[in-house]
Amino acid sequence: MRSLALLCLLVFATPAYAAAPEQHYLDLRDRYIAKFSKAKENDETFKQHDAALEELAGVLRGLVGPVTIKGLPADGKSNVDTLFKGDSGFGHLDGLGFASEGDKMQAVVTTTGLLKHWLREHREDGMPQEIGAAINSDRFYYQAIQDSAFAKYADLPVTKPASASAAVAVLGVRGNGDLKGAPHEIGVVAIQGEKVFFLAATDAVKTAEIPACEKVWKQMMARKPPQDAMAKEDQAMDAYTKCFAKEAPRQSWFAAAVKKAQSQLDLLPLR
Numbered sequence: 583m584r585s586l587a588l589l590c591l592l593v594f595a596t597p598a599y600a601a602a603p604e605q606h607y608l609d610l611r612d613r614y615i616a617k618f619s620k621a622k623e624n625d626e627t628f629k630q631h632d633a634a635l636e637e638l639a640g641v642l643r644g645l646v647g648p649v650t651i652k653g654l655p656a657d658g659k660s661n662v663d664t665l666f667k668g669d670s671g672f673g674h675l676d677g678l679g680f681a682s683e684g685d686k687m688q689a690v691v692t693t694t695g696l697l698k699h700w701l702r703e704h705r706e707d708g709m710p711q712e713i714g715a716a717i718n719s720d721r722f723y724y725q726a727i728q729d730s731a732f733a734k735y736a737d738l739p740v741t742k743p744a745s746a747s748a749a750v751a752v753l754g755v756r757g758n759g760d761l762k763g764a765p766h767e768i769g770v771v772a773i774q775g776e777k778v779f780f781l782a783a784t785d786a787v788k789t790a791e792i793p794a795c796e797k798v799w800k801q802m803m804a805r806k807p808p809q810d811a812m813a814k815e816d817q818a819m820d821a822y823t824k825c826f827a828k829e830a831p832r833q834s835w836f837a838a839a840v841k842k843a844q845s846q847l848d849l850l851p852l853r
Contacts, residue, residue, distance in 0.1 A: 604695045607641045611662065611676070614638070619667040635660045642678050642692075646777065649691050652849040654680040661690045661727065675700050675726040675780070688727050689781045689850075697778050717750050717771040726780060733761040735823050736830040738768065738843040743852040748773040751843035753830070756784065762799070762819060764789045765826075768839065770846045779850045786846070787839045795825035 614634045621627045639660040649658060658678030664671050676699070677692030692700075694713065701711050704725060710716040720734035738751035749772040753765045768786040772779045802818035830836050 603641075603645055604693060604699070607638065607645060607676070607696070608699060610641060611638055611665070614665045615667055618665045623666075631665060634665060635662070638662065639678065642676070645693055645696075646678050646691050649678060649680075650851055651680055651689050651691075651779075651781070653687060654682055654689055654849075658691065661692075671729040673704070673725065677778070677780075679727070685728070686785065687781070687783045689779065690727060691780075692778045694773065694776050694778055713773070714748065717748070718752070720752075720754065722771075723752060723754065723756075723769045723782070727782060728756065730756050730758045731761060732756045732767070732769075733765075733819065733823060735765040736827045736836075736839075738840045740770065740840065740844050740847055743772065743774075743847065745852050746772045746774045749847060751840075751847070753787070753789070753839055753843075762822065764791050768843050768846060770843055770850075772847060772850055772852055774852050779852070781846050781850060783842075783846060787835065787842045789835045789839065790833070792826055792829045792833065794829055795822050798822055798825045 618627065618631055618634070636659075639658065642660065643658070646658075650656060658680050661674050661677045661679030663674060663679075666672065675690050675692060676696045677690040680689040680691075681687070697713060697716075701709055701713070701716055704721070705711060707721065707725065709721045709725065710719050716722045718737070720732050723734065724730075724732040732754055733756075734752050734754045736753045738753055740749055740751045742749040749770070751768060751770040754767050754769070755761045755763055755765045756767050766787060766789060767782060767784045769780065769782040771781075799818055799822040802821050803814065805814065830839075
């Protein structure tokens with residue numbers, strides 16, 4: 583009986599123990615957020631803030647382990663780039679961030695545990711709560727990195743590496759204003775064991791607008807009676823991107839976009 587009780591304790595204790603390093607990171611991050619969100623902004627505060635981000639990056643390196651992504655720096659930094667709640671860019675995906683010069687290529691490496699926690703934190707923003715649904719949504723690509731919005735235009739059918747449990751690729755447009763236009767950013771996400779890899783490349787491929795979808799856009803924008811302008815444009819954009827996703831596989835540039843997405847997956851250490 584005593585052996586059975588001990589076994590039960592071990593079974594129930596194991597998940598908590600496994601999550602302890604991630605919880606340590608989250609507790610540390612939240613303490614720093616509370617501290618800096620109340621602090622008076624000055625040179626000393628900013629110095630302490632930078633030190634806090636480096637400390638968080640050190641904890642993340644221990645969680646994620648060594649990471650080598652072709653074409654990106656060897657040492658990752660905290661993808662959370664501000665601990666001041668309310669700042670632009672607050673709430674990025676917790677993980678190690680890597681970026682090329684000019685941020686033409688950016689990557690985040692995290693754990694499934696931290697990703698699930700982050701999804702819960704963004705529930706009220708409309709973020710899907712299941713990992714598979716999240717990494718296929720424009721919300722994920724918008725809120726995980728950078729400070730600019732992202733519109734998903736199409737899925738790119740990549741071949742999942744044998745060692746990965748999931749791999750997806752999307753084509754879209756990122757920006758702070760009008761998101762309608764020929765998409766050129768490709769984002770890929772792969773999951774291997776407890777590691778999650780996200781790689782985004784701007785100006786990754788040349789595409790073109792699709793006449794049939796332009797027609798859909800114009801018809802939606804011409805609808806009367808007019809709603810409020812922003813709502814009408816949002817509906818037109820939704821119809822436009824749905825049309826684009828349907829028509830994209832028949833376009834001459836689509837094969838090149840899929841090939842580029844596959845090459846981005848090949849940059850990740852998934853073998």
